[in-house]
Amino acid sequence: MSIWKDQAPSKTAPPPVADPLPFQPAAAAAPVESAPATPATTPTPTPVARPSQPQGKESLIASDLTIEGKIEGTGHVRIAGKFKGDVNVQGDLTIEVGAKLAGSVRASKVVVAGELEGNIEAATQVELLASGMLVGDVKAGSLTVAAGARMRGQVDFGWSDKDGRHAKADQAPKADKSEA
Numbered sequence: 001m002s003i004w005k006d007q008a009p010s011k012t013a014p015p016p017v018a019d020p021l022p023f024q025p026a027a028a029a030a031p032v033e034s035a036p037a038t039p040a041t042t043p044t045p046t047p048v049a050r051p052s053q054p055q056g057k058e059s060l061i062a063s064d065l066t067i068e069g070k071i072e073g074t075g076h077v078r079i080a081g082k083f084k085g086d087v088n089v090q091g092d093l094t095i096e097v098g099a100k101l102a103g104s105v106r107a108s109k110v111v112v113a114g115e116l117e118g119n120i121e122a123a124t125q126v127e128l129l130a131s132g133m134l135v136g137d138v139k140a141g142s143l144t145v146a147a148g149a150r151m152r153g154q155v156d157f158g159w160s161d162k163d164g165r166h167a168k169a170d171q172a173p174k175a176d177k178s179e180a
Contacts, residue, residue, distance in 0.1 A: 060077075079095050110127070119138070142156065
């Protein structure tokens, strides 16, 4: 009976670690028990942000989805499918190549690589990539348009306040606004 008690694990000892190879003899399994438990557990992957990817939460409308409604919130939104409705986020909006958005947009930064049919209002930065198409008006702090991009609408950028006055208006001569 004393042999039986010696083989049973004591209540204070940690439970034995599961053998990674179930058919090994017990003598070969002893070093595994003394090793740290990290090889037996799977490490949790840490999300790695791409350099151009903003930090924070991001919602995705996948390429095989078509959604109609309204998006409001504080995170970043990436549209790879089709969305019909207004987007109002305190974050960034990215419209992927092949995606289509029909509605008005209010976001910090807007990147258009697909199609946008609607106005962009109050964005600090707008990027229209070479594959992008925009039909609507743009009001932004800055605008970048790549060669090959298409746009139909009016653009106001570089203005600092809601009255439409330029930050250096008192230094620059006033010019008449004419249609192109």
